[in-house]
Amino acid sequence: MIEKPITSLKGVGEALAIRFQRLGIHHVNDLIEHFPQRYEDRSCLLTINQLCHGVFASFSATVEKGDVQRVRGKTISRLWVRDETGVAVLIWFNQPYRATAWKRGTKVIVYGKVNRFRELLQVESPEVDLADAAELLNSTRIVPIYPLTQGLGARTLRKLIAGALHAEQPLSETLPATIRQKYHLLDRDRAFQEIHFPTDWAAMQAAKRRIVFEELFYLQCALAFLRHQRLDDRRSVRHSPDGAVVQQLQAQLPFGLTKDQQTAYEEIAGDMESTRPMLRLLQGDVGSGKTAVAVLALAKTIENGLQGVLMAPTEILAEQHYATIAPLFRRLGLATALLTGHIKGGQRRELLQSLQTGSIHLLIGTHALLQPDVVFQKLGLVVTDEQHRFGVGQRAMLQEKGEVPHTLVMSATPIPRTMALTLYGDMDVSVIRQLPPGRQPITTAIRSGQAAREKVYKFLVTEAAAGRQGYVVCPLVEDSDKLSAQSATEVFRELTSTFLRGIRCGLLHGRMNAVDKENVMRDFAEGRISVLIATTVIEVGINVPKATMMIIEDADRFGLAQLHQLRGRVGRGSERSFCVLLHDDDVSVIPERLKVLAETNDGFVVAEKDLLLRGPGQFLGYRQHGLPEMKMANLADDCDILDEARQAALEAMNRRIGTDEILPLLQQRFDRFFGVLFAG
Template sequence: MLFVNQFLTIFRLFLAGKDVIIEKRQVNPVSQSLDTPIRYLKGVGEKRAALYQKLGVSTIGDLIRYYPRAYIDLSQPQAVADAPYDRPCAVVATVISKSGEQRIRRGLSLFKVKATDGASDFIITFFNAKYTVEALLPDTPYIFYGRMGGKLTRREMSAPMVLPFDPSRGFLAVYPLTAGLTNRSIAAGVAQALELVQGSVEDPLPDALRRRLGLCHSVYALENIHRPADGHALGLARRRLIFEELFVLNLAMASIRTGNRGRSGAPMRATAFDSFYGSLPFEPTGAQRRVIAECAADLCAAAPMNRLVQGDVGCGKTLVGAACAWFAIQNGYQCAMMAPTEILAEQHRRTLSSLLEPLGVRVGLLTGSMKAAEKRAVRQSLAAGEIDLIVGTHALIQDGVEFAKLGLVITDEQHRFGVGQRMALQQKGENPHVLVMSATPIPRTLALIIYGDLDVSVIDELPRGRQPVHTYVIDPPKRRRAYGFLRRYLDEGRQGYVVCPLVEQGELDLGLESAAEYAARLSAQEFAHYRVGLLHGKMKPAEKEKVMRAFSQGEIQLLVATTVIEVGVDVPNATVMLIENAERFGLSQLHQLRGRIGRGGGESFCILVTDRDLERLAVIRGTTDGFRISEEDLRLRGPGDFFGSRQHGLPQLKIADMLTDVSLLREAQDAAAELLARDPKLTRPEHAALRAQVEAMISNAEV
């Protein structure tokens, strides 16, 4: 194939450890399957295959879909005299002379090469590159790619990449790496893999769909994503592969949704909420009543409920969960609520007990830190049907936890759980109803990916009496004034938080405020006459619970904490929060932290301390709308860092970007819906390759 010849020419110099390689190409005429283990590639073997495994590459098919993270543009080389000082560039030049090896110290030697582009000369320095320098031939043009330095009259380049000159050369792929694998070795492996599977790559997209949307063939896309001829070819390849990934993802999520749409094992009948609402010590908002009605309709449908309840901090999602649990219990079923932390699980138990026990609901708790005898007693009560609603952590999905009649599963802060964990809890019953809740407002574009298998309800109204939190951004010199502000509210009987990004200073030497050292200093100095507590994620669960109980009961006035308080901590008397090194947090995370105050009806204040990133923090200062903040957070930080770590339980997108590829995402959704309307289970012969990709994506989803 013409493509293979061109492709191998580019990558010959990327073979093991050499910058310039002159050898004849060896072609393996044996066609290989996409499922062939990568260890069978020439030059890989067992040892290097283990390194590829760290990159998620196990087969030849994985390798050809291991996409570059960036490209080096070699299509427009610069003249030496015009080469910029501030960025890497490509220069075409021939070698005039070479110096001998100069040993700088043990293990380090350098070589000087003089080269010219015909109009200007420059000096190139190579380090520990004897064979590279020896391979450079006189009167032979090369492309030197690096950062040009030196003076106007004596230009210099240090340790450049060297490639044989080819006037048709365009873009050079740059791959994500791991220790032990170089860009050269990965590129050579990709070239070999593409040659070995020639004729084996079947386009999974239907021809009619490709023609209608103007998408190139998968072979063209794979060729040009790794070695694009020009910017136009790269654009065509990227658009095709991004669409394909989002299209398959939508089909996979639809498959999950269809799997959940079987007949429910917990059929329910309509029940009026009069007695539930009548027992509440407050009036629910209209949004809460609307979402509860939506859930009740789902609970009475033939298919099991699979609904996300999303809303801003303090909007009252727990009440919706309590109402759904009460409804299911009235129908004779048990309920389970899973929370990501023991602190939040214990808080939910207290809240749900206060709401439901007056109505005769028996509420239990199951967490990992409970004593063995306590866990055993809870498990026995669950199995015997003596507990109506169990609240817990991951302990709920452990072996040995059985229900007499599980009808409803509720997960809180869903983005902190994997799809596999949610399904593990569902499997404790016979196709139960599922309600997931999130206090992290998620932009619509991101929610389309993360919650594609769920119906969505939004609580867009805050309870009466809740006031917006006043937010200020100050620089470190104003910290003492902020301390005085804090003391004033503590003296009035209020409580406050100080939030730090680290636990101990030794964890990372970035000059950040450490929670442990900060708490010790405040206790000894600025807040010596106040009761100061410390809470962080490395404390044992019993210690955390003791501190939180003391804070909620007013025994601790000022709590110094890490982001362990980000989710669910509810102390209405806390009205002031000071966040150190605010630039280290995402906007959505700052909004979650800020949501821990202002829960008691009085004025509350959040003070962000930072000496940088003021423009970004102006967003959090200017609005309390969590959805607007999340959109801006996604725009500024990108989807990879939106939650601080990758969303668990979902396939990792290899090329699509949820921030920039929104239009393609919508096209993929529409196309997926149209295809499934004609072939719901992808059973037609022409959809076999597509079905295989969907099944692979579901099976590879992280749990």
């Protein structure tokens, strides 16, 4: 890798270096990895009589004359050029030097947008190159178009990139020869030449494939290394095949398992019946029955003489898990306990003592489980309900409570397959797509205008009068001078004095203290509040089967995944449920993401659409997950390359192919992201 500062390049002083910094370019390697965002094909040279109005085109011509005019305070420079078929005029504003920059008789290559004005062909602010230049970077070829910043022009950037590539030839290779040969990849040096200055479109595509492959290959190598580091030299307790406890529990469940649930449980049970520690993501849409599968896995570990733990992101969710699971386990003679921040003093000491002696089989809780004095006799399975993501560090702290426990992570945020391989590349993945029987699909509608809004709230009143509950979600906590969007506090005041007067309403937002938030959510969950008016804090969900109505104010201000998560707060009982997306009258076109939500309830379809609409960087939030941003790979488009790169990475790391070359590069690229030492 070329770690020289950008100022080591000829022509780059301190002023230009500051502009480069705005693009994240500090070293020469940053510059050559500043890839084009698109290309323009300027390889076809037309004659002047072939030029068409309104079209970008390239043509060669000879300079005839130049002049400068002043019109209404503006300087207009004109350069007249000719070929054997006609005349064209090149025009620049407030650049008087242009009129004399080329002598009469000079042959030039011109590129720009052609306009016809009174039978005269004009090209405003064109790019002009000398036809006999030693290296034509801006014309007569496929030309790269880069992201720029103020004070840094496209021509300057192309010249500096070409100079950097020439000075560093050949670029050092970063992929083992066996991998390049097997997957038919260009050499790195040629790939970088062709990605910046392609000889043709096929060469550009081959270069892109090589660079995307390399980027994904090293990410997958890093994830494989982390997985090996966590699992290879460690052994978990091998569990026996399912016995009476698991079978009796399955018979007690209110519904039989769906096919997806059964498949997921079989994958989990297979992991647990091995000495290799399970590290598995259980992914399913809201309400798909992930908890039932996790409960069977917890029963399995207890049946094998071990303890289980389930960590939830909020106290109320932990309490709901406890209320659901404890009665099922009690019938099987198994002891379940709940540990949250509210449990203190003698009650807490007694609970921890029972846990340490093995009297408690399953412990359910929140972050309180991470305290040092929470000690298990023999922990066999860690389940984290990570639907809104504990950090990797917190999950690891829980794993350290046991010698080498199996680990199951539940996520209610559907993630497209390519994203799952990247975000959870160090884990196995099980997916539940089917919803359990009895679940009615949520009817989603888009409404705009005050008259429609009034009808929606009148319908909410009828739902509340029938003993059902509803949510109203707003994008802001309080009114803002900068944003014309509904705030929760203002909507609460409006609704409680108009449509919802006399109906028990609650207000919930992120600025409330934790105790007040928990109290409001508990009142809603237990039916003391009929309508909850809130911000997106309710995304971290609670299970309220009587909630049948979700109204989202200014829905066009929310992301697609966020809207889907909010919709998932309803439809959790047997009653028909509704989600209404209200948006501003001024929005003449319904945003595409709202249409997607109205067309499907399938969270995996929503996730794929979200990936396409937002792009992988925003979708994934790389920095949030501690992953490096992709410079060229696009996980929405590069699925096939990801599959190959993953296969190559697993082969390399499993068989130690080329690891002498790979490990130093992993260390260079990823140490700061994963905080581990990539060493042999």
